[in-house]
Amino acid sequence: MNTEKSTIRKIYEWHEARLPIVSWLDHSLGTKYPVPRNLNYWWNFGSLAMFMLAVMIFSGIFLAMNYTPHVTMAFDSVERIMRDVNYGWLIRYMHANGASFFFIVVYIHILRGMYYGSYKAPREVLWWIGLLIYLAMMATGFLGYVLPWGQMSFWGATVITNLFSAIPLVGDSIVTLLWGGFSVDNPTLNRFFSLHYLLPFVIVGLVFLHIWALHVPGANNPLGIDAAPADKIPFFPYYVAKDVFGLAVFVVIYFAVVFWAPNLLGDPVNYVKANPLVTPAHIVPEWYYLPFYTILKAIPNKLLGVIAMFGSILIMFALPWLDTSRVRSASFRPVFRVFFWIFVANALMLGWCGAQLPEGLPVILGRIGAFWYFFHLVILLPMLGWLETPKPLPTSISQSVLKAAE
Amino acid sequence: MKKLLLAAAAVAALNVSSTSLRAAEHEAHPPKEDWSFNGVLGEFDREQVQRGFQVYKEICSACHSLNYVAFRNLETLGYSEAQIKTLAATYDIDDGPNDQGEMFKRKGKASDRFPHPFPNEQAARLANNGALPPDLSLMTKAREGGPDYVYHLMLGYEDAPAGFHLLEGLSYNKYFPGNQIGMPKQISDGVVTFADGSPNDAAHIAKDVTAFLHWAAEPKLEARHSTGLRVTLYALLFAVLAFFYKRRLWKNIPH
Numbered sequence: 321m322n323t324e325k326s327t328i329r330k331i332y333e334w335h336e337a338r339l340p341i342v343s344w345l346d347h348s349l350g351t352k353y354p355v356p357r358n359l360n361y362w363w364n365f366g367s368l369a370m371f372m373l374a375v376m377i378f379s380g381i382f383l384a385m386n387y388t389p390h391v392t393m394a395f396d397s398v399e400r401i402m403r404d405v406n407y408g409w410l411i412r413y414m415h416a417n418g419a420s421f422f423f424i425v426v427y428i429h430i431l432r433g434m435y436y437g438s439y440k441a442p443r444e445v446l447w448w449i450g451l452l453i454y455l456a457m458m459a460t461g462f463l464g465y466v467l468p469w470g471q472m473s474f475w476g477a478t479v480i481t482n483l484f485s486a487i488p489l490v491g492d493s494i495v496t497l498l499w500g501g502f503s504v505d506n507p508t509l510n511r512f513f514s515l516h517y518l519l520p521f522v523i524v525g526l527v528f529l530h531i532w533a534l535h536v537p538g539a540n541n542p543l544g545i546d547a548a549p550a551d552k553i554p555f556f557p558y559y560v561a562k563d564v565f566g567l568a569v570f571v572v573i574y575f576a577v578v579f580w581a582p583n584l585l586g587d588p589v590n591y592v593k594a595n596p597l598v599t600p601a602h603i604v605p606e607w608y609y610l611p612f613y614t615i616l617k618a619i620p621n622k623l624l625g626v627i628a629m630f631g632s633i634l635i636m637f638a639l640p641w642l643d644t645s646r647v648r649s650a651s652f653r654p655v656f657r658v659f660f661w662i663f664v665a666n667a668l669m670l671g672w673c674g675a676q677l678p679e680g681l682p683v684i685l686g687r688i689g690a691f692w693y694f695f696h697l698v699i700l701l702p703m704l705g706w707l708e709t710p711k712p713l714p715t716s717i718s719q720s721v722l723k724a725a726e
Numbered sequence: 727m728k729k730l731l732l733a734a735a736a737v738a739a740l741n742v743s744s745t746s747l748r749a750a751e752h753e754a755h756p757p758k759e760d761w762s763f764n765g766v767l768g769e770f771d772r773e774q775v776q777r778g779f780q781v782y783k784e785i786c787s788a789c790h791s792l793n794y795v796a797f798r799n800l801e802t803l804g805y806s807e808a809q810i811k812t813l814a815a816t817y818d819i820d821d822g823p824n825d826q827g828e829m830f831k832r833k834g835k836a837s838d839r840f841p842h843p844f845p846n847e848q849a850a851r852l853a854n855n856g857a858l859p860p861d862l863s864l865m866t867k868a869r870e871g872g873p874d875y876v877y878h879l880m881l882g883y884e885d886a887p888a889g890f891h892l893l894e895g896l897s898y899n900k901y902f903p904g905n906q907i908g909m910p911k912q913i914s915d916g917v918v919t920f921a922d923g924s925p926n927d928a929a930h931i932a933k934d935v936t937a938f939l940h941w942a943a944e945p946k947l948e949a950r951h952s953t954g955l956r957v958t959l960y961a962l963l964f965a966v967l968a969f970f971y972k973r974r975l976w977k978n979i980p981h
């Protein structure tokens with residue numbers, strides 16, 4: 321046998337000695353990254369979020385090659401993409417529905433963290449960076465929705481930017497700055513396009529930090545107890561294989577919508593070109609903002625409504641301290657688990673209310689839901705930590721896993 | 727896994743309701759129709775769409791533009807290049823300025839789009855009692871209910887119920903938001919005669935023109951369905967293989 325190193329091997333080692341990028345990857349997502357062996361399928365959603373981010377950037381760049389950010393041409397240029405650009409319809413439908421699927425994935429990812437207590441020590445900073453990613457996604461989605469310059473683009477932009485006018489003293493100046501003038505117009509569209517192109521790359525940077533912060537303590541797991549080295553298996557090949565399987569299933573669902581119901585999640589009114597003189601009967605944001613939109617509308621005072629809306633997201637930064645229980649996983653917290661699902665149902669109800677005309681039952685439900693949202697986070701969570709008796713924790717992951725296998 | 731699917735279904739249900747539950751309250755909800763373009767491999771019925779084009783040309787084009795459709799696009803409906811040239815030449819298109827600096831009219835070319843029937847919005851409103859006939863190229867995607875809505879709208883003209891205050895010059899329509907529409911009834915039995923002898927009662931005419939409008943709004947629908955089926959089946963197959971690979975890999979790992 322030839323003991324000489326092959327040329328390829330020599331080049332590889334030469335390069336690796338200067339820039340150890342392969343070892344870096346191997347430590348990040350390869351054989352040198354140990355992961356608890358007991359992760360369930362809810363742990364697939366982080367890699368799915370990364371996949372969706374890549375899809376959005378890829379499709380977005382191709383859209384930008386054919387899109388014209390001008391109030392007289394934006395709508396037409398999107399129609400040209402749909403009709404005359406090769407596979408333009410596919411790229412646009414992938415991007416438009418991709419945003420929805422990105423949000424579905426990230427909402428599940430966040431709720432996974434809330435259920436298994438992934439935000440607790442020592443993962444607080446990881447949780448914060450996740451929230452920053454989420455905020456940047458919200459901004460990116462909002463900016464992007466304005467670009468096709470349909471009726472809902474225009475009126476959504478008008479309503480949402482107007483919220484900032486509620487800020488005392490500087491509010492109006494901020495709105496003028498956002499608009500680049502005295503109404504939503506061409507300068508608004510231009511700056512929104514610029515920022516919509518920029519923010520996803522900010523998200524990429526944040527995702528790097530997110531993964532970095534993940535690697536310091538390592539991943540949490542469904543039991544929520546610290547994993548000993550013996551409880552871990554390498555990310556490659558085990559979790560790569562699992563993530564690839566999950567990705568394939570996800571892609572089938574995503575494609576089903578892209579190819580057979582591409583306008584299901586969109587508002588038909590956005591196929592009407594923006595017209596500042598005609599207000600649509602019912603201005604509604606995209607579905608993924610609806611729970612927060614309801615919280616905004618639940619309070620009759622504009623400034624307080626805006627504070628409640630932003631507060632409902634910002635308060636999540638304090639979650640690691642609002643939750644006073646030392647036990648991470650809801651599997652061992654029988655009372656918390658019930659309230660967790662009530663919280664999820666309440667969030668869905670808030671979303672439903674946001675889509676309704678602001679009259680009658682939806683208003684009342686919206687107020688109750690908004691109250692419950694904050695009540696859960698600010699009152700219930702701290703109390704539960706003190707009052708609830710958790711079930712006994714297993715001493716190690718291996719012990720629990722082996723017992724289950726018997 | 728079951729829980730996962732359940733959650734996905736819940737999220738999906740929320741999304742659907744966010745658009746469909748918004749439908750206004752007073753108007754009738756248009757019932758669902760069978761369309762040839764529905765379904766996994768749904769396609770346009772070429773003959774139906776051609777008939778619908780005839781309806782558009784003979785009736786709707788008097789008031790409605792079709793801004794995003796060029797004559798050349800009709801090729802996908804089975805018209806020959808020569809037929810399209812002849813058709814385009816029957817339209818007068820504004821062009822210019824010429825060397826003398828003057829605007830002029832010329833005969834349409836295959837690359838032109840269906841022109842506006844009115845020179846400007848004011849003229850359009852003047853001719854229509856103040857109402858503006860919207861461009862129809864995206865109509866079946868721009869309304870709640872899509873093609874079902876457009877079809878039933880065309881047939882939804884009725885006498886206003888007793889006590890309903892109908893404004894001068896408007897018509898009562900069961901499906902139009904607010905029930906008062908600026909477009910008078912356009913389709914009734916026999917208003918169009920089809921060369922192939924197809925039935926020309928009001929329902930058939932409305933169906934045909936709606937199919938044409940959906941082709942105008944979604945010309946890539948057939949490619950979408952056929953590409954979609956291939957790509958999705960491929961992903962499904964890949965998922966099955968990935969599942970078995972993952973299961974084999976994890977067989978000896980207690981987890």
Ligand code: HEM
Nearest residue numbers: 363365366367369370430433438447450451453454539540
């Ligand atoms: C672009 C969006 C995001 C991407 C690409 C992303 C990616 C990832 C990946 C790959 C992981 C590791 C695998 C996993 O646990 O699933 C992870 C973990 C985590 N993420 Fe995210 N994430 C995103 C958004 C968020 C958001 C919005 C939050 C919530 C505020 C969040 C909170 C967390 C937490 C707490 C963990 C650790 C989970 C654990 O190990 O138990 N992430 N993320």
